[in-house]
Amino acid sequence: RINGDRLWAALMELAQIGATAKGGVKRLALTDLDKQGRDLVVGWGKQAGMSVTVDQIGNVFMRRDGTNNALPPVMTGSHIDTQPTGGKFDGNYGVLAGLEVVRTLNDLKIKTEAPIEVAFWTNEEGSRFVPVMMGSGVFCGAFSLETAYAAKDTEGKTVGEELARIGYKGEQVPGDHPIGAYFETHIEQGPVLEDADKVIGVVPAVMGLSWYDCVVTGMEAHAGPTPMGLRKDALQVSTRIMQEVVAIANRYPPYGRGTVGMVQVFPNSRNVIPGEVKFSIDLRNVNDELLNTMHEEMLAFIDKTRSETGLKISIERVSYYPPCPFHPECVDAVRNATAKLGYSTMDVVSGAGHDAIYAARLAPAGMIFVPCKDGISHNEIEDAKSEHLEAGCNVLLHAMLERARI
Amino acid sequence: RINGDRLWAALMELAQIGATAKGGVKRLALTDLDKQGRDLVVGWGKQAGMSVTVDQIGNVFMRRDGTNNALPPVMTGSHIDTQPTGGKFDGNYGVLAGLEVVRTLNDLKIKTEAPIEVAFWTNEEGSRFVPVMMGSGVFCGAFSLETAYAAKDTEGKTVGEELARIGYKGEQVPGDHPIGAYFETHIEQGPVLEDADKVIGVVPAVMGLSWYDCVVTGMEAHAGPTPMGLRKDALQVSTRIMQEVVAIANRYPPYGRGTVGMVQVFPNSRNVIPGEVKFSIDLRNVNDELLNTMHEEMLAFIDKTRSETGLKISIERVSYYPPCPFHPECVDAVRNATAKLGYSTMDVVSGAGHDAIYAARLAPAGMIFVPCKDGISHNEIEDAKSEHLEAGCNVLLHAMLERARI
Ligand SMILES: NC(=O)NCCC(=O)O
Numbered sequence: 001r002i003n004g005d006r007l008w009a010a011l012m013e014l015a016q017i018g019a020t021a022k023g024g025v026k027r028l029a030l031t032d033l034d035k036q037g038r039d040l041v042v043g044w045g046k047q048a049g050m051s052v053t054v055d056q057i058g059n060v061f062m063r064r065d066g067t068n069n070a071l072p073p074v075m076t077g078s079h080i081d082t083q084p085t086g087g088k089f090d091g092n093y094g095v096l097a098g099l100e101v102v103r104t105l106n107d108l109k110i111k112t113e114a115p116i117e118v119a120f121w122t123n124e125e126g127s128r129f130v131p132v133m134m135g136s137g138v139f140c141g142a143f144s145l146e147t148a149y150a151a152k153d154t155e156g157k158t159v160g161e162e163l164a165r166i167g168y169k170g171e172q173v174p175g176d177h178p179i180g181a182y183f184e185t186h187i188e189q190g191p192v193l194e195d196a197d198k199v200i201g202v203v204p205a206v207m208g209l210s211w212y213d214c215v216v217t218g219m220e221a222h223a224g225p226t227p228m229g230l231r232k233d234a235l236q237v238s239t240r241i242m243q244e245v246v247a248i249a250n251r252y253p254p255y256g257r258g259t260v261g262m263v264q265v266f267p268n269s270r271n272v273i274p275g276e277v278k279f280s281i282d283l284r285n286v287n288d289e290l291l292n293t294m295h296e297e298m299l300a301f302i303d304k305t306r307s308e309t310g311l312k313i314s315i316e317r318v319s320y321y322p323p324c325p326f327h328p329e330c331v332d333a334v335r336n337a338t339a340k341l342g343y344s345t346m347d348v349v350s351g352a353g354h355d356a357i358y359a360a361r362l363a364p365a366g367m368i369f370v371p372c373k374d375g376i377s378h379n380e381i382e383d384a385k386s387e388h389l390e391a392g393c394n395v396l397l398h399a400m401l402e403r404a405r406i
Numbered sequence: 407r408i409n410g411d412r413l414w415a416a417l418m419e420l421a422q423i424g425a426t427a428k429g430g431v432k433r434l435a436l437t438d439l440d441k442q443g444r445d446l447v448v449g450w451g452k453q454a455g456m457s458v459t460v461d462q463i464g465n466v467f468m469r470r471d472g473t474n475n476a477l478p479p480v481m482t483g484s485h486i487d488t489q490p491t492g493g494k495f496d497g498n499y500g501v502l503a504g505l506e507v508v509r510t511l512n513d514l515k516i517k518t519e520a521p522i523e524v525a526f527w528t529n530e531e532g533s534r535f536v537p538v539m540m541g542s543g544v545f546c547g548a549f550s551l552e553t554a555y556a557a558k559d560t561e562g563k564t565v566g567e568e569l570a571r572i573g574y575k576g577e578q579v580p581g582d583h584p585i586g587a588y589f590e591t592h593i594e595q596g597p598v599l600e601d602a603d604k605v606i607g608v609v610p611a612v613m614g615l616s617w618y619d620c621v622v623t624g625m626e627a628h629a630g631p632t633p634m635g636l637r638k639d640a641l642q643v644s645t646r647i648m649q650e651v652v653a654i655a656n657r658y659p660p661y662g663r664g665t666v667g668m669v670q671v672f673p674n675s676r677n678v679i680p681g682e683v684k685f686s687i688d689l690r691n692v693n694d695e696l697l698n699t700m701h702e703e704m705l706a707f708i709d710k711t712r713s714e715t716g717l718k719i720s721i722e723r724v725s726y727y728p729p730c731p732f733h734p735e736c737v738d739a740v741r742n743a744t745a746k747l748g749y750s751t752m753d754v755v756s757g758a759g760h761d762a763i764y765a766a767r768l769a770p771a772g773m774i775f776v777p778c779k780d781g782i783s784h785n786e787i788e789d790a791k792s793e794h795l796e797a798g799c800n801v802l803l804h805a806m807l808e809r810a811r812i
Pocket residue numbers: 090124125126132133351352353354628629630677
């Protein structure tokens with residue numbers, strides 16, 4: 001069994017870096033704070049006797065040798081970047097649970113046959129730079145290193161520059177790194193486990209996701225003298241599309257999701273009719289056919305709105321991954337470990353994307369969920385119980401040991 | 407008749423100060439550029455034989471004596487500060503048309519019975535410092551000198567400091583300055599004259615204005631795992647209100663106006679359901695009773711939305727002035743001058759606020775509009791035709807002479 005107090009202490013220490021007044025964490029990818037967080041975790045990894053490799057997209061792999069180092073490692077990991085108003089557990093828990101597994105193996109002087117690795121992947125959140133899950137995406141070849149390097153934040157800084165600046169542009173070619181099996185522990189980020197009063201979520205699959213940038217172009221003009229009938233108000237046209245995004249998701253329960261999370265209005269002055277509005281669209285479903293239907297319905301609505309209003313509307317898909325069912329062997333490893341340890345459990349489909357879905361393209365993969373308070377994440381009030389985090393980490397330990405063999 | 411070429415040349419010379427690459431002007435109130443612009447205009451006024459007074463809020467009055475200086479002056483004026491992306495004509499035209507009237511009277515050696523004054527008012531645009539129409543507002547007592555002095559720009563510099571710094575904090579108590587009648591020429595800032603192919607707009611009134619800040623508070627949560635039915639999406643609720651703002655204005659044609667120009671979404675991340683949205687509302691009408699009805703309908707809709715959605719919605723009125731009908735004698739003076747000169751004309755209600763509405767609280771006032779290209783202002787592409795500017799200035803000359811008597 002792992003040491004729950006030590007795991008909790010590590011989580012609280014890492015959460016100091018970028019701590020917000022409301023008890024959350026703001027540690028955006030490739031900022032100075034991200035560098036501080038990375039340095040802290042790498043230092044802990046080295047203290048635990050692990051060797052560290054960084055690849056060209058800044059993914060970090062911390063390795064504990066096995067008795068047979070020719071075997072591909074059994075890997076666990078997640079991310080330590082956060083949302084602008086993020087919490088202490090999202091991602092960070094998956095990385096520090098991996099560290100706690102290694103510390104426990106060290107304490108118990110357990111040698112595994114296959115090596116064990118703890119990874120953290122660059123820019124999982126996608127808040128500062130798109131695409132989301134960038135590090136694991138480049139690693140598995142979902143998109144190229146060049147695409148990722150060229151991604152810009154709102155100030156025009158690129159991933160390539162920022163990686164070099166914080167000293168995490170490594171040497172290793174992404175993906176040039178074998179994986180035997182991959183496990184990831186994570187807070188659920190939804191209300192299902194808490195509602196059902198279960199401790200461990202076995203994750204059969206992750207929903208597919210489609211992200212878009214939509215730009216509506218009207219004509220900026222003075223809010224006073226411009227008659228209503230002569231306006232080309234980019235915001236009013238945008239609000240129709242924003243409402244339809246939610247209406248589409250509501251037509252495909254229970255796994256349809258539709259969200260507009262980001263909006264920019266130009267010139268954003270109270271007495272100027274908006275001339276341009278940019279906003280994001282996020283559509284999800286666990287069924288790829290339904291996700292595609294949602295996509296088609298949205299494009300059709302935009303065509304209709306364009307012809308009804310005469311305004312220019314552009315829509316570009318900026319991210320997509322299909323639903324990802326996890327490997328039966330890894331799902332079973334999680335289920336078996338949970339049963340052995342006697343925790344209450346149920347299956348939970350993941351609505352959030354995780355680095356595990358990209359790892360799953362290269363190796364058998366599985367995930368372990370634990371409840372979080374009120375199902376809230378991507379919020380400074382995100383919270384989780386120490387005993388649940390400990391339980392998830394114990395399940396991780398046993399699932400990894402099943403694959404790595406003692 | 408005035409000299410249209412000389413008027414155009416003065417406009418183009420003043421537009422050099424703060425000229426932008428896109429052909430516009432950026433000369434924000436109380437900046438070094440504003441000082442340069444003020445100095446240039448004051449120099450021209452002195453060359454034309456006028457005496458200059460500056461009041462404590464930096465309003466500048468340039469005076470040409472009459473034959474009976476006991477009479478209150480017939481005044482014209484406007485402003486020379488601009489929007490951050492402003493044009494060459496908004497405000498500047500009204501001031502330089504006044505100067506051109508005086509130059510013409512000098513050329514023709516015409517003596518008026520009442521003195522003639524050309525004023526420019528401080529910070530009409532309200533871009534750098536709020537409230538808008540600050541100089542004329544203090545002059546007529548709409549708000550206090552102390553309120554105005556304390557106004558800060560985004561860098562924390564105050565109006566009081568900046569006025570002193572550029573040397574335009576005068577001695578005269580604002581308002582301690584009689585006005586016999588006030589005229590203001592201005593580009594229309596709307597499309598009505600151009601659409602109707604008329605040269606002169608006689609302005610019977612300026613619409614009243616009500617500005618609000620609205621804040622909708624929901625609950626930020628992850629866009630993937632949070633089921634649609636459990637969301638408190640602040641943006642979706644906001645879009646209903648944004649649409650209603652326009653719907654309300656459309657219910658009160660032809661002078662109802664409703665605009666949402668400024669929006670901020672928190673945390674503004676593409677995979678986070680917005681937890682808070684702040685936006686501005688701008689309602690206008692030329693009829694105060696209808697403006698009040700619009701106000702009441704908006705509050706009622708917000709109450710309804712609050713109880714239907716359960717989200718917190720706050721609404722605060724941040725600016726208000728009632729509709730301002732101009733004085734029949736001044737409106738007639740403009741109408742008569744236009745008829746005498748034979749220009750095509752129509753009545754145009756002003757949707758934009760002007761210094762004239764504050765001057766109108768102290769003296770009979772009227773306005774003269776000329777067309778601007780595509781009705782566009784508050785934009786670097788703002789444009790107007792020399793012959794229209796000349797026509798408006800001729801109307802100003804004759805309207806002022808009617809009031810000042812030869
Ligand atoms: N786990 C997580 O928040 N991933 C970010 C990508 C997503 O929006 O699902």
